[in-house]
Amino acid sequence: MTGGAMDVLPAAPAAAAAEPEADEEADPPAAAALTLSPADSPPAPQVSEPRAPDSSRMQMPPGNPLLLSLTLQELLARDAVQVELIPEKKGLFLKHVEYEVSSQRFKSCVYRRYNDFVVFHEMLLQKFPYRMVPALPPKRMLGADREFIEARRRALKRFINLVARHPPFSEDVVLKLFLSFSGPDVQNKLKESAQCVGDEFMNCKLAARAKDFLPADIQTQFAISRELIRNIYNSFHKLRDRAERMVSRAIDNAADLLVFGKELSALGSDTTPLPSWATLNSSTWGSLKQALKGLSVEFALLADKAAQQGKQEENDVVEKLNLFLDLLQSYKDLCERHEKGVLHKHQRALHKYSLMKRQMTSAAAQNREPECVEQLESRIVEENVIQTMELRNYFSLYCLHQETQLVHVYLPLTSHILRAFVSSQIQGHKEMSKVWNDLQPKLQCLFAGPHGAPSPPRSPQDGLSPH
Template sequence: MQMPQGNPLLLSHTLQELLARDTVQVELIPEKKGLFLKHVEYEVSSQRFKSSVYRRYNDFVVFQEMLLHKFPYRMVPALPPKRMLGADREFIEARRRALKRFVNLVARHPLFSEDVVLKLFLSFSGSDVQNKLKESAQCVGDEFMNCKLATRAKDFLPADIQAQFAISRELIRNIYNSFHKLRDRAERIASRAIDNAADLLIFGKELSAIGSDTTPLPSWAALNSSTWGSLKQALKGLSVEFALLADKAAQQGKQEENDVVEKLNLFLDLLQSYKDLCERHEKGVLHKHQRALHKYSLMKRQMMSAAAQNREPESVEQLESRIVEQENAIQTMELRNYFSLYCLHQETQLIHVYLPLTSHILRAFVNSQIQGHKEMSKVWNDLRPKLSCLFAGPHSALTPPCSPPEDGLCPH
């Protein structure tokens, strides 16, 4: 990670620097039928490596496992569920989007982006990518074993690191909850735009259906045949504008899905990976450390009991040897615990580096609303003059549309 001289704990990244590291596209490719199931494959393209490779879901799984193996104290994003049977198009598309978010978060992480595992995943074009990933990760230890500062992590941590960790965890939990609600509302707004598009299209088609009706007029309505004919012709023409309105509404909905909802999901994925990291810290390193201390306490009591009972020297020596081993294990656990807190401190900083993404999201939302309403307003305004052609008044003079009173009905 990029660190200022003098304090390796502090980071000096900006959001623009992280986003510029790489942009990875994940696209579906045509399904291939296996013996029993259809296999979904993805084309994964990296701007940074100028590469394009095919990957299956299980390749992503192994990739994530190797990241967790090498970087257990870092924010490794979660993968979407597999769900092999009964996967519909909507699920497959949602999973594609989630995989794209996953790989972009990884490709932009300061540590992951420089690791050979990422390069292999994004650029290796052989058929045994999973074995390649495993070989590259398993031949070396995790970050604790390879970081020169690992054993000195405690020296760089503030004295109140545990209190800071608790405060940061609570803050990010609150941010996650708020952004989760924002994402849900943004999804509903985008969905309403798409539903509105479908309604406008159907509305226009129904107008066209009226205009295309070929049912003959009854004899008693023959005097109004010209009125009915003019009305049908005008209504049929209006369907073009309603189709255009539907297209504009659909474009706005899709744009908000891509530029607003997806960015909110990206940030939520990052926040969730931080929450997962906090749990790994508490249930992993911290829990192992506590178990090691408990085991050490039991062994010390056994040693005292053996000494009091004047047991054979060999038995006492074995206990002493085991106690020394346990002391070494405890020391390692303590070092890992501090290194885990060291990494958590840096990952917390990364979360705050991503916070300005909020302004990007809001700007995209506002611009989408302005552009969408502007384009639809133009179509509505172009449509209004055509309404005057719907009915012809006395002596074939066109009757302009009346201004409706408060009840919305025109006087007869």
């Protein structure tokens, strides 16, 4: 995706992550927080928060830093992280699950527990509150079955790959530590790396100028983007559900074919002697049994092909749909943090400042005594708070604009998913068709005539005809 194409992208939506869609429409408007009347405006904004020295502070890219110039292939090439289960280890009272996490980029292989992911997630939110941080799957260890553990492993793999490919995250020390540190206490190491560093706002050179890069119609783009992402999320959610149903049917079909073949084999292996009145057809029954006994191999092969197709579509279709859904959900979570965090704090600070200005105006009109030193200091502190909150609000919108672009960079994943689905269907039907065709000649002996000559099969209705 080129930078020029990103000018028209929606910028800063604010959709609630886990609330009903109806609740989203009740969110307070953000426009009021972005402007002040001349009478209430504090002095020119200056960042008042202390900035810890950091050699890895974000550098300003050439051109407009608001616009991303990334393609999906470039994102996917940043890293490919594998998360595999290792044999269960038993603690003093409970057994716990460990994961082998290997990074292609760092050429590393480390062991992590679920709680390590939790601390890593907390550090990301602490350092990057204005970025899309994917959610972790639930912990729920007591009574967890293998199906849950496998689903959680898949979710952790999606999480770490989204993080490892995210532009700001991929260059941060906390990611490198998580993927490559092999010491005994990775959790403390992660926490130490985030101490006295501050968040992205405090370490970004252009944080104080974020407003200068935002489009003038930020609020219009805000609403358009919010609606667009909501619609995309709903559609992909339905696609994922249907894909899961198709995978489930393929697996059920495999199980049914296997049982079908076993029952045919059991029928052909039956050794119960025929009664005397049925001995006239004993040779026919013997031939039938011999043919039925051999069919189980073909049906087992059919079952295997159906199971392979289901497994392939689970990995290549359902998992990619889940990956994109995780990304969209993290975008909705980000918008909720923006609305309930910096935006609301900014609105409260503006309200408090407005009250303070009115009190000062009233005191001046009544010729009261000038402000004491403490009141002046309080006013200066309050103005600094408002200035910082205003800067944070604009920086949050700046990041939201970039995260919206990142969602659009991932949109071509749709074509990858469709191609994988179509290829799986073609390959699966082709392989199963070959097995069915190979099976057909083996059925000829089932339709042998009275003198051993093959006769075409007839439907049961043929024997019921009055003619």
